[in-house]
Amino acid sequence: MAFPKGEPCTTKLKREARQYWERTNHFDWLVMGFTAEESRRSDNFRMTERTNLLTPLIDLKISKQRCFEIIQKAGIRLPISYHNGLPNANCIGCPKAGSPNYWAAVKKNYPDIFQQRLELAERLGVKLLHVRGERLSLTMLDSIQYRRLEMGIPQDEQLSFDCGLFCEENF
Numbered sequence: 413m414a415f416p417k418g419e420p421c422t423t424k425l426k427r428e429a430r431q432y433w434e435r436t437n438h439f440d441w442l443v444m445g446f447t448a449e450e451s452r453r454s455d456n457f458r459m460t461e462r463t464n465l466l467t468p469l470i471d472l473k474i475s476k477q478r479c480f481e482i483i484q485k486a487g488i489r490l491p492i493s494y495h496n497g498l499p500n501a502n503c504i505g506c507p508k509a510g511s512p513n514y515w516a517a518v519k520k521n522y523p524d525i526f527q528q529r530l531e532l533a534e535r536l537g538v539k540l541l542h543v544r545g546e547r548l549s550l551t552m553l554d555s556i557q558y559r560r561l562e563m564g565i566p567q568d569e570q571l572s573f574d575c576g577l578f579c580e581e582n583f
């Protein structure tokens with residue numbers, strides 16, 4: 413959880429899975445769905461992993477929001493995570509996330525997952541919350557949210573974290 417150079421789950425669940433696919437399939441080009449706002453991520457990916465990368469959404473300037481509109485217009489429901497206040501449909505309870513609002517949404521909609529993360533983080537001594545440059549324990553979530561409300565910080569002042577579809581890219 414919360415390693416300085418990225419989460420080990422990223423390596424295991426995303427990078428190694430993709431690299432396995434690359435080793436066992438022939439391909440000339442790798443097409444990935446980085447959205448228009450992710451050009452820095454795709455540049456990093458191109459520099460550190462693959463030069464034969466195609467990014468049609470960036471080329472067509474299609475943002476994440478525009479993707480949502482296209483999908484919904486086609487009658488496809490967005491993943492439930494979005495309806496539950498999460499910023500993406502990645503793993504729920506991602507240790508990369510530090511936003512109190514993110515964790516409040518996890519606690520409200522997925523209390524079992526929240527409890528698992530809290531217990532593991534406490535056992536390992538990891539502070540998952542990021543608040544104004546400080547790292548705090550998940551056990552402090554309720555009091556932080558209460559204080560933020562008192563200070564008039566809006567609930568929907570979302571979510572500094574965006575792991576995105578490609579949390580695996582190297583920086």
Ligand code: SF4
Pocket residue numbers: 419421422425426502503505506507508575579
């Ligand atoms: S979304 Fe979060 S929990 Fe899931 S693989 Fe990426 S860093 Fe790990």
